Amino acid sequence: MARRSDPCPALVLFGSGPPNDREADVSLPRRIVVAISGASGAIYGVRAVETIREDRSVELHLIISAGAKATIEYETDRSVADVAKLADVVHEEKDLAATIASGSFQTHGMLVAPCSIRTLSAIAIALNDNLIVRAADVHLKERRKLVLMVRETPLNATHLRLMHEATLAGAVILPPVPGFYQRPKTLMDLVDHSVGKALDQLGIEHSLFERWSGIRPSSTRAE
Numbered sequence: 001m002a003r004r005s006d007p008c009p010a011l012v013l014f015g016s017g018p019p020n021d022r023e024a025d026v027s028l029p030r031r032i033v034v035a036i037s038g039a040s041g042a043i044y045g046v047r048a049v050e051t052i053r054e055d056r057s058v059e060l061h062l063i064i065s066a067g068a069k070a071t072i073e074y075e076t077d078r079s080v081a082d083v084a085k086l087a088d089v090v091h092e093e094k095d096l097a098a099t100i101a102s103g104s105f106q107t108h109g110m111l112v113a114p115c116s117i118r119t120l121s122a123i124a125i126a127l128n129d130n131l132i133v134r135a136a137d138v139h140l141k142e143r144r145k146l147v148l149m150v151r152e153t154p155l156n157a158t159h160l161r162l163m164h165e166a167t168l169a170g171a172v173i174l175p176p177v178p179g180f181y182q183r184p185k186t187l188m189d190l191v192d193h194s195v196g197k198a199l200d201q202l203g204i205e206h207s208l209f210e211r212w213s214g215i216r217p218s219s220t221r222a223e
């Protein structure tokens with residue numbers, strides 16, 4: 001199912017936190033690809049989509065793997081349809097003829113959240129057998145930003161080797177490992193910290209966490 005909502009209104013320079021070295025192209029909307037794969041932690045992908053959607057100038061492309069459709073329903077209180085509604089374009093995982101399967105379709109960057117070990121493995125060896133992996137490979141070959149929120153624990157040597165391979169190919173490995181210096185109070189505070197770090201990589205503005213501004217005396221720290 002491919003679905004388009006209103007055409008993207010704003011023309012955004014690559015200069016607003018660009019992930020690549022290209023010349024700014026003022027005629028392009030800022031296109032972001034989000035893929036949700038079937039690792040635990042579907043909420044990371046859902047939260048990323050919800051946050052990106054707050055900026056209507058972003059043209060949001062979404063792929064949800066078959067495994068992720070199950071984890072979204074199982075782990076969150078959102079339905080797959082609710083999540084899909086937030087995207088400008090929803091691509092089928094098997095649609096290797098989709099726009100984002102080609103390097104000629106320009107995008108600003110891609111986030112896989114969460115990224116399963118299966119999807120990490122396929123990306124690391126360029127096994128372009130589905131659209132998530134193909135679109136990720138396109139981002140790497142075109143030297144665009146690719147952020148992988150790899151979720152598994154513990155990690156064996158193969159997982160670590162594949163993360164190393166993906167890093168050498170240009171991916172940013174960003175596991176959901178939250179900081180605690182902001183004194184999180186809820187589960188969503190933890191989720192938001194990790195998602196915010198991923199969106200920082202893509203140059204997406206957000207207010208998911210308060211930025212570190214140095215150590216303050218404990219008596220003046222806001223609770």
Ligand SMILES: Cc1cc2nc3c(=O)[nH]c(=O)nc-3n(C[C@H](O)[C@H](O)[C@H](O)COP(=O)(O)O)c2cc1C
Pocket residue numbers: 036037038039040041065066067068070071074115116117118119151152153
């Ligand atoms: C409830 C549930 C939780 C899972 N959690 C993880 C996980 O945290 N990490 C992981 O790599 N795979 C996890 N898996 C296994 C993946 O879903 C499985 O490897 C699947 O083939 C991934 O396919 P995909 O990457 O195409 O979505 C989980 C599966 C289920 C059903």
